[in-house]
Amino acid sequence: MNRIEKVFQNLKQNNEKAFVPYIMAGDGGLETLAEKITFLEKAGATAIEIGIPFSDPVADGPVIQQAGIRALEAGTTLRGVLAAIAEIRPIVHIPLIFMTYMNPIMAYGIGNFISDASASGVDGLILPDLPAEEEEIIAPIAEKAGIEIIRLVTLTSPLERIQEIAAKGKGFLYAVTVNGITGARKGFKDELGKHLERVKEVSPIPVLAGFGISEPEHVKEMNQHCDGVIVGSRIIELLQSGELAKVEELIASSKIEEIKL
Amino acid sequence: MNAAYTLPDERGHYGTYGGRYVPETLMQAILELEEEYKKAQADEGFQKELQGLLKDYVGRETPLYFAENLTKQAGGAKIYLKREDLNHTGAHKINNSLGQALLAQRMGKRKIVAETGAGQHGVATATACALLNLECIIFMGEEDIRRQQLNVFRMELLGAKVVGVQSGSATLKDAVNEALRYWVTNVEDTHYILGSVMGPHPFPMIVRDFQSVIGNETREQYLEKEGKLPDAVVACIGGGSNSMGMFYPFIKDETVRMIGVEAAGLGTDTEKHAASLTKGTPGVLHGALMYLLQDEHGQIQEAHSISAGLDYPGVGPEHSYLKDSGRAEYESITDEEALEALQLLCKLEGIIPALESSHAVAYALKLAPQMKKDEGLVICLSGRGDKDVETVRARLGGKGQ
């Protein structure tokens, strides 16, 4: 069983919610990656999404764009990140999931990338520019190597499509909470809770909400309707400004049991 | 190539190229666009409305002009110019903008977003939106805004909102990124009028089809004038729309050479060029698999050309396919050569071509002498040079040579 499946099985048994932070590999130099990962694991992260910088990240807002530019300026490459992950994998127990765009992987060579990622201990892949229509270019090879493709569904995806997409995966389903790109939002559509519940109803795998989530209140709100959250831009900002206590607080907000009326 | 050229396939692929590499949020919109486009193609009313506008508003058909002086100068094949520069708004871009604006109207989308490089697609789109009373927002790189001041003002005059893009190289590639981000955020009421044969399926197909009016007219006009087909058609390549529009109607005519001309900038042996097919490798950008200028790690490189409209590090998926299959040939022309060709056309024919189109002229001047006198070639003169006069003046230090 893949590490991602195992982690979610445990959460379910303990009736807990997932918290998956996103960091940009190489932001602040690749040598800081291990430190960030161990800090987040210790703070209670369920899994970590590791961004691989790409020059043209069309699904990302300003914060992640800037983090990507910093990482590229620091000389970060996919090859370098894979080596760093291989080194740290033995002491990290939670799943590590790469998030990047198709092109860096294609330049590396899809087959080579999957075998190197698998050898380094990468557990999953999130590819925001790879909809179901194109996934056969990589999904079968990845899944054969034990790397889960984490698929995205959005507010514009019809329910039948969500059902089809959810049925393909074994890890978790990434429910995008806004029409738009990554980056902190003040609020969400009123119908979001209902949408997440509908997604959960048709999904055989856990559903995590992501995009725009930045405050403990958002985390608690989302967690009432799904199995956990993914937080990106806010984590990057807090790590950048050194506000580690706030990162811990944000992660902790997902652990507090909601008193249901 | 055989008579059975039917690309793209139903998944929007041209061989391995093309496809729909877009965020899930956009999938419904592009599936809906594909559906609606199919209906529009079969709808006589739609076709009639488009034909009517192309005739009375754009001023089609455009002339196929025998450039006798240029032919004499080159000393070889007869050179014809397909005068897309005479279209309303000064370039071929309006053929596509109008078609897509009508499609948006059909889909009940009253807001339009578009990217622009040289500003020609932006002006054409702003024009179509003014005509059809659609809201229009145009993303344009800051570097291009600087190079094409007058076109920015034109768009604003036409009622569009122009938003500067500072990220990356602040040129066309970055404007597409920002337009895509805007579209993801506003997809429910907004249509994206992509300006070239790029992006996710069905855009490369739709833009090609709307631009095919160029090749269709050329074919008929040439047959009428010469009683045969041309031996070669030559067009410049930014994203590849004027060239695809010229090529597509000839694709099954194997005797017709199709030659796309990329921007070699300061030279293809330097880092400052935009020759994606000549020097690039396949990869995914802006929703499609195509030839790209990229480094070994898959990071997209900045393109360079004196002409803002060719300054793009990729080229549409169908061209990528036609290159690999060998049906079309791809050459490149430097900034210097394009500038020279521009001046020559001014002096010899009294036509000021766009810097983009000047690349096609420059290559044709190399090709014609290698061909026989009873052969003929057609240059797609994709746009007029009024927008470039300032750039050219700065380069030539104020005096035509």
Ligand SMILES: Cc1ncc(COP(=O)(O)O)c(C=O)c1O
């Ligand atoms: C006059 C003219 N020609 C050519 C181009 C290049 O585009 P494409 O290759 O799509 O025809 C442009 C783009 O702005 C243009 O303005």
